[in-house]
Amino acid sequence: MPIARLAEVPADVLALVEARTGAVLAYETVGGGLNSEIAVRIRSADTTVFVKGLRSDHRRVRTQQREADINPSIKHLAPAVLWHIQASGWDLLGFQDIHGRHADYAPGSPDLSLVADAMTRLSSITAPDIVMRSMADRMKARSKTPELFAGAALLHTDWFPTNVLVAGERAVLVDWAWASRGAAWIDPALWVVWLIKSGHTPEEAARWAARVPAWNTAPPAAVTAFAKATVGVWEEIAEGEPEQWVLEMLQAARTWYNAR
Template sequence: MPIPRLAEIPADVLALIETQTGTVLTYETVGGGLNSEIAARVHSANTTVFVKGLRSDHRRVWTQQREADINPSVRHLAPAVLWHVQESGWDLLGFEDIDGPHADYAPGSPDLPLVADAMARLSSITAPDVVMRSMPDRVKAHTDFPELFAGTTLLHSDWFPSNVLVAGGRAVLVDWAWASRGAAWIDPALWVVWLIKSGHTLEEAEQWATKVPAWNNAPPAAVTAFAKATVSVWAEIAEGEKDEWVLDMLQAARTWHDSR
């Protein structure tokens, strides 16, 4: 479930940020994203940083350490982590600021080749030796064949459009909270569902997936099993949910699975 976002940065958090940036002059909270209590672009006299954070006792605070641990492996695809502060009941990450809009997944969008290129580069990265869940473990409650999704590749796995920024002629991947270890074709498989939800036909969506070489080597039976598991995952998320985008994702997952 989305984490409620604070509209203002609390005074004690500003004080922690200032230990890293100097006096904060202004800041703007950011609306996109679902995994942080605090998400803001913070300006001081000498720097602008993007700050995200959770209270130290939040049940998802582990995602902060996950991002910090993974960042050295994805510096060419993601904003650099500049600092990590764990004090006074808060866990805060300061990132290199990337000024760019969220990716547009709609048919004909000029962002699509950039996203496919970033995904292709990511698919060549071996998951670092840090604490990270595997994709078989994540979906074992939704499939009888979790072993089909095993692999050593670093997966982003959360292709919500707000997690992809477009800047400087490239796609920059943010919010690595749900990074996992698994088969290299899984990220393009997840993207297929987002593309269908964004207005692509099934054929168009899978054609974009072919731009990621790992997709073209995926065993068909494994992809079909993953499509079925994806329907189950979104059905669980959508249970009692009224947000239209969640229901649209469930329908997109069903469209993909039914085609197989």
């Protein structure tokens, strides 16, 4: 379920940030993203930083520490974490500010090659030895064979287009709240559903996934099992969050599974 975003930055949060940046001259809340209560670009006299955060008693606050712990492993793929504040009832991460736009997954988009390139680099990274759920564990309630999804790769898993910033000639991956450990072909598999939702046929989406070498080594039976489990994921999300984009993702997941 998406996390409610605060429209204004509380004064106590600004005070915590100012201890790191100096006096805040201006800030703007950032649209997109579903995993934080605070998402804001803050400008001081010397710097501009992107800040995301949750209250320290939020049920998903552990994702903040996970994102901080993962960051050293994903240099050149994600904005650098500059600082991590845990104080005054808040958990805040300050990131290098990246000037970019959200990726376009539509057929013919020049962004698709950049996303595939970033995914290829990510697929070669081994998940760090930190507390992190595995895809086998995440899917065990929706698959009879979750062991097929096991692996040592670091996975992003949340390919919402707002989590991919196109900056110049590269795709930068943000919001690692759902990072997991698993088979390296799983990220391109998840991207396939987004591509279908964005107007690609299952065959076209698979051709883009094939730009990631890890996809081409995936056992077909494992991919089909994952496609079926993914339908279950979106059915569950749609039960609690029947927004139009969620229903479209559910239909895309079903289309992919049926095509297999």
